[in-house]
Structure formats: C-alpha cells, structure tokens
Amino acid sequence: MQNSTSVFKLSIIGFGAVGQGVAKVVQNVPQLKVVAIADSKGVALMPDLEDVLARKRAGQPIANSDLTALDVIRTVEHDVVVEVTPTNIDDGEPGLTHVREALKNKRNVVTSNKGPLVAAFSELTHLARTQGVALRYEATVGGAMPIINLIRDTLAGARVLGIRGVLNGTCNYILTRMAEEALDYDQVLSEAQDMGIAEADPTYDVTGIDTACKVVILANAFFDRNATFADVNVTGIDRITQDALQLARQRGFVVKLIGDVQELTVSPKLIPLRHPLNVSGTLNAASILTDTAGEITVAGKGAGSIETASAILSDILSIMRSRD
Amino acid sequence: MQNSTSVFKLSIIGFGAVGQGVAKVVQNVPQLKVVAIADSKGVALMPDLEDVLARKRAGQPIANSDLTALDVIRTVEHDVVVEVTPTNIDDGEPGLTHVREALKNKRNVVTSNKGPLVAAFSELTHLARTQGVALRYEATVGGAMPIINLIRDTLAGARVLGIRGVLNGTCNYILTRMAEEALDYDQVLSEAQDMGIAEADPTYDVTGIDTACKVVILANAFFDRNATFADVNVTGIDRITQDALQLARQRGFVVKLIGDVQELTVSPKLIPLRHPLNVSGTLNAASILTDTAGEITVAGKGAGSIETASAILSDILSIMRSRD
Numbered sequence: 001m002q003n004s005t006s007v008f009k010l011s012i013i014g015f016g017a018v019g020q021g022v023a024k025v026v027q028n029v030p031q032l033k034v035v036a037i038a039d040s041k042g043v044a045l046m047p048d049l050e051d052v053l054a055r056k057r058a059g060q061p062i063a064n065s066d067l068t069a070l071d072v073i074r075t076v077e078h079d080v081v082v083e084v085t086p087t088n089i090d091d092g093e094p095g096l097t098h099v100r101e102a103l104k105n106k107r108n109v110v111t112s113n114k115g116p117l118v119a120a121f122s123e124l125t126h127l128a129r130t131q132g133v134a135l136r137y138e139a140t141v142g143g144a145m146p147i148i149n150l151i152r153d154t155l156a157g158a159r160v161l162g163i164r165g166v167l168n169g170t171c172n173y174i175l176t177r178m179a180e181e182a183l184d185y186d187q188v189l190s191e192a193q194d195m196g197i198a199e200a201d202p203t204y205d206v207t208g209i210d211t212a213c214k215v216v217i218l219a220n221a222f223f224d225r226n227a228t229f230a231d232v233n234v235t236g237i238d239r240i241t242q243d244a245l246q247l248a249r250q251r252g253f254v255v256k257l258i259g260d261v262q263e264l265t266v267s268p269k270l271i272p273l274r275h276p277l278n279v280s281g282t283l284n285a286a287s288i289l290t291d292t293a294g295e296i297t298v299a300g301k302g303a304g305s306i307e308t309a310s311a312i313l314s315d316i317l318s319i320m321r322s323r324d
Numbered sequence: 325m326q327n328s329t330s331v332f333k334l335s336i337i338g339f340g341a342v343g344q345g346v347a348k349v350v351q352n353v354p355q356l357k358v359v360a361i362a363d364s365k366g367v368a369l370m371p372d373l374e375d376v377l378a379r380k381r382a383g384q385p386i387a388n389s390d391l392t393a394l395d396v397i398r399t400v401e402h403d404v405v406v407e408v409t410p411t412n413i414d415d416g417e418p419g420l421t422h423v424r425e426a427l428k429n430k431r432n433v434v435t436s437n438k439g440p441l442v443a444a445f446s447e448l449t450h451l452a453r454t455q456g457v458a459l460r461y462e463a464t465v466g467g468a469m470p471i472i473n474l475i476r477d478t479l480a481g482a483r484v485l486g487i488r489g490v491l492n493g494t495c496n497y498i499l500t501r502m503a504e505e506a507l508d509y510d511q512v513l514s515e516a517q518d519m520g521i522a523e524a525d526p527t528y529d530v531t532g533i534d535t536a537c538k539v540v541i542l543a544n545a546f547f548d549r550n551a552t553f554a555d556v557n558v559t560g561i562d563r564i565t566q567d568a569l570q571l572a573r574q575r576g577f578v579v580k581l582i583g584d585v586q587e588l589t590v591s592p593k594l595i596p597l598r599h600p601l602n603v604s605g606t607l608n609a610a611s612i613l614t615d616t617a618g619e620i621t622v623a624g625k626g627a628g629s630i631e632t633a634s635a636i637l638s639d640i641l642s643i644m645r646s647r648d
Binding site for chain 1: 349468469470473474477478479480481482598600603604605607609614616617618619620621622623624625628630631633634635636637638639640641642645
C-alpha cells in the first residue's frame with residue numbers, strides 16, 4: 001500500500017447497516033474513493049460520504065442520478081464492487097446478478113452477501129478466475145472474526161483437515177443464557193428479540209439456516225465441495241430443552257450449535273467446557289484442524305455493521321496490495 | 325504459487341527440534357529446495373532430507389563439507405535463510421549474526437529465534453527494508469498460533485489498539501492444573517518436568533522471561549516501540565499460591581500469566597472464566613483489540629517442532645507469493 005499513490009475506486013451496492021458501515025470505515029483510507037452508492041431507491045454518484053450517511057439517518061433519499069445499481073456495475077469505471085444487499089438464500093437475488101455482472105465487467109467483488117455464494121459458488125469463482133479479477137467474501141462468515149483469509153493467507157503452510165464453528169451469534173446468545181441462567185428457550189428468545197439480538201422472525205437463525213449457508217461457503221472454499229444449501233443436514237436450536245443443557249453441564253460439556261464443514265452438518269453438539277470453541281454470548285468461534293499446525297481456534301464478533309465493514313475493508317485492502 | 329515454476333532455495337541454520345521440523349514440512353512443497361543445513365557440528369550441502377533426518381536421529385554427524393553456517397549464509401546462493409538456532413536473550417547470538425549477515429547478503433530471513441529480535445529489532449527490520457528483502461518471524465510468538473501475520477494481513481483493515489496474550493504453554497499448563505486439581509505449584513512443576521512440558525531449569529518460562537520476549541517482539545512490530553527486554557515489567561508465576569487461584573475461581577475468574585503488549589508488562593492477571601483468553605493446558609491464546617473489528621482472539625498450540633515449523637513454512641510461502 002505504501003507504494004500505491006493511485007486511487008482505488010469502489011461502488012457500494014446496498015446501503016443498509018453494512019453498506020453504511022463500509023462508507024464509514026473507508027473514510028479512514030485516503031487511497032479509497034467511493035464513486036457510487038446504490039440503495040433500494042436509487043443511486044448516488046460521486047457521493048459526499050458524510051452527506052449520504054446523514055441523509056440515510058434522516059430517512060431522506062440519497063439518489064442524485066437516474067442510474068440503477070446494475071448501470072453502476074456495468075458502466076461506471078471503478079475497481080471494486082462492494083455487494084452488501086441482504087442475503088436471499090432462495091435464488092441469491094439481487095446479489096447474484098450484481099456479482100455476476102461485476103465479474104463479467106472485470107471488476108473485483110467484495111461481498112458480505114451469502115446468497116450469491118450459496119446459490120452459485122462454482123460459477124462465480126470460475127468467472128472471477130477467467131476474468132482475472134478477485135471475488136472475496138471474508139465478511140460472509142463470522143463477521144469481524146477472520147476465518148477465510150486466515151486460512152488462505154496465514155495458515156497457507158498447513159493443510160486444512162476440518163473446520164467446526166459456532167457461526168451464529170443469535171443462537172450462541174440464546175444457548176449461553178439458557179445454560180447459565182437456567183431459563184427456557186422461549187423466554188430467552190423473547191428477551192433477545194427485545195434487545196435486538198434476535199430478529200422479529202428468528203427462523204433464519206434459530207433453525208440453523210444461517211449457519212448452514214456459512215458451512216456451504218466454507219466447504220466450497222476449502223474442500224472443493226460444490227455444495228449448496230440442500231446438501232447440508234440441518235438441525236436448529238429451537239427444540240433444545242433446559243434439561244439437555246443441564247445434563248451436559250453436569251458432565252463437563254456445553255451445548256453449542258456447531259456447523260461442521262467437513263461433514264456438511266449443522267446441529268447442537270456437546271463441546272467440552274474447556275475447549276476454545278466454548279465462547280459465550282453473541283461471540284462466534286471457529287476451530288480449524290490442520291495437519292501441521294494442530295487445531296487453531298479464532299473467536300470474535302460475528303455481527304455488527306462496523307465489524308462486518310471491517311472484514312470487507314480487509315478484503316479491499318488485500319486486493320489493493322495484490323495489485324501494487 | 326500456482327504461477328511459479330522456479331524453485332525457491334532455503335538454508336536451515338540450526339538443526340534441533342524446530343530445524344528438523346522444517347526439514348520435514350518443506351518436503352511437502354515441491355517448489356522448495358533445501359540447499360544447506362547447519363548444525364552445531366558442521367554443514368550438510370545439498371542434503372538428502374530423509375538421510376540427514378535419519379542421521380540426526382541416530383546421533384550421527386550430518387556435515388559433508390568444510391563450510392560453517394556463516395559461510396553458507398554469505399556464499400551459497402539461496403533465497404531464504406531459515407534461522408532456527410536456540411534463543412539467547414543475553415546478546416541474541418549466534419542468531420543475531422546469522423540474521424544480520426543474511427540480510428546484508430540480500431537473503432530473506434524466516435526465524436523462530438526470539439534472541440535477535442529482542443536484541444536488535446530496529447536494526448534488523450531497518451536493514452531488511454533497505455536491502456529490499458523480507459524478515460519474517462511468525463514462529464517467534466505462539467508457535468503454530470497465528471498472530472503476527474494474522475494482524476499484518478488478515479486484520480489489515482483495522483487499527484490495533486492493544487494485544488494481550490497467554491503466550492507461554494508451560495506457565496499455562498501449570499496454572500491450569502493448579503486451579504483445576506487444587507495442586508501446589510511445586511507439585512505441578514515437578515510433574516510437568518517429568519512429562520517434558522517444563523524444562524529441567526524452568527526459570528526462563530516460569531519467571532516470565534519467555535513471555536516478556538514475545539511482548540517485546542509484538543510491541544516493536546505493532547506499536548513502534550523499539551523496546552528491549554529491560555523495558556518490560558515482569559512478574560512470573562513462581563509465587564502463585566493455591567489460595568489466590570481458588571479465590572479467583574470463586575469470583576468467576578481464572579489467573580493467567582498475561583503479556584500485555586501495550587503496557588509492556590508480564591504478570592499473573594484475573595481473566596473472566598467466560599473470556600476466550602481462558603484457554604487451558606499448554607494452549608496459547610492472544611486477544612487483539614481493534615478499532616473496527618472489536619476484539620479478536622486466536623488460540624492454538626504454542627509449541628511443538630512440527631507446529632513451529634508450520635508457522636515458519638507459512639512465512640516462507642508468503643515470501644514466495646510476494647515474489648511471484
């Protein structure tokens with residue numbers, strides 16, 4: 001980066017919590033320039049970031065052009081499309097079209113959107129390769145907790161034999177409070193909803209769908225599985241009883257919703273109290289079993305707009321560095 | 325790496341447990357060629373790795389030349405000097421001279437030896453920069469637990485505000501068993517010595533010296549401190565009482581020997597039972613507090629010849645990639 005004096009141009013496609021987080025964190029990096037922001041209502045070209053963030057907070061429109069998100073991706077000259085529209089696991093849209101068009105137009109893509117990767121991982125990674133651009137997605141798994149780039153870069157000397165993770169903060173929060181305060185599932189879920197930790201409709205989290213999407217992404221990235229959501233055997237936490245948790249605790253275990261990437265399973269599993277995967281609250285954690293480095297566990301905040309934006313920024317910087 | 329067809333040439337300077345581990349792990353990477361191995365008795369040029377490993381195991385000499393380690397570093401054409409002689413914290417030698425001469429001869433250096441970095445961090449990093457070569461030292465802190473490259477590469481998008489770590493497996497093993505089995509320090513130390521987890525002379529570990537060296541390296545690498553060992557305020561675990569551990573436990577804490585990089589301190593500290601730094605046995609762990617990614621904790625095996633060699637290999641591969 002020190003060698004680079006040229007500016008790296010970005011678009012931000014999707015301007016919810018994560019997109020706004022990206023707009024905040026990129027302001028700290030002088031070499032980055034946001035040339036367009038698209039929200040569901042329209043496109044702001046050459047936006048003043050402080051101004052669009054203030055407009056968004058005030059519920060005012062940010063659009064200053066007649067372009068659509070796809071127009072930006074196809075026609076505005078820039079280096080990286082930051083695709084941060086909401087995850088849609090049915091068909092991956094609109095993210096899938098955004099990512100595909102960006103790659104076709106030889107733009108690098110950084111995304112936090114699991115939808116396109118769960119729907120069309122092989123197609124998209126193949127397209128990126130043939131177009132000679134990067135497709136990076138650290139933020140899709142574990143928020144600020146590094147895992148994809150950790151394995152790819154930092155653990156490059158070791159072969160990955162397995163990955164198991166606590167990959168959903170909502171589930172982990174519910175299980176932690178149930179175990180530690182002997183509360184029932186419904187009561188903790190309801191409080192988590194009041195606190196904004198669980199969604200009004202918590203299905204996507206508590207039935208294990210979100211974790212399964214992350215398992216698919218990791219399996220495709222590191223085990224060449226070409227898996228989709230349908231390949232994952234999924235059991236959520238919505239039928240966990242207080243009895244089960246107490247029995248586990250008496251025997252020196254906690255119950256965690258574990259995504260097992262090698263097995264392509266998501267289910268509540270017993271984890272020894274002393275194991276580093278036993279993280280509490282909304283934390284995420286992943287254990288990477290390797291041939292030569294043993295088991296490496298990483299833990300961090302799995303959600304949050306700034307935290308997710310931080311993972312996106314690390315991907316953007318990595319692309320910048322590889323270009324220098 | 326896929327693009328590289330040329331061979332990357334290494335020397336291994338020091339052929340104890342870690343050096344032998346390096347000889348084992350590099351055999352899995354066809355692009356790497358070991359052109360010389362030096363042990364305390366002499367130098368093997370163009371060694372057959374299986375043969376020198378077998379000779380070492382049998383207590384036979386490996387040398388097949390009249391060269392010294394310094395001759396190899398200065399005169400044999402190669403890309404990376406892997407400096408893995410034992411750590412000497414008094415003056416850093418002989419590692420310091422090895423590293424300095426390697427850099428002067430424009431060879432990249434990868435090391436697990438804390439001595440040179442604690443004695444002369446600024447000189448060596450400056451020399452590497454002016455010579456246009458890499459000096460990498462992931463293996464000096466935390467063995468296979470990634471921390472230096474994790475911060476430098478994977479967390480590049482965030483600013484590091486602080487680093488705290490459980491950085492010595494011997495101390496962590498002793499504290500874990502004292503706390504969980506209500507055993508006294510002397511008893512656990514003696515058993516750890518029998519098991520080979522603690523050295524016959526455990527001073528370097530239990531008085532906190534080893535942890536302090538790691539704190540110095542991290543402080544210099546990430547906080548521009550230009551610190552040496554004398555700048556660290558060090559308290560070991562050798563006066564910890566059973567009472568202190570039990571009192572902590574009753575209040576929901578464990579006692580861990582914590583290296584605090586920002587503070588330049590090493591001392592036993594209270595860590596909440598639920599905190600990810602609460603790892604047990606010989607595990608190491610480090611928590612990295614950042615501005616945007618929150619607190620990231622990583623845990624893994626802090627020692628072991630193959631584990632340390634794995635960290636060295638990741639550094640070598642990183643240098644190879646940046647050359648491509």
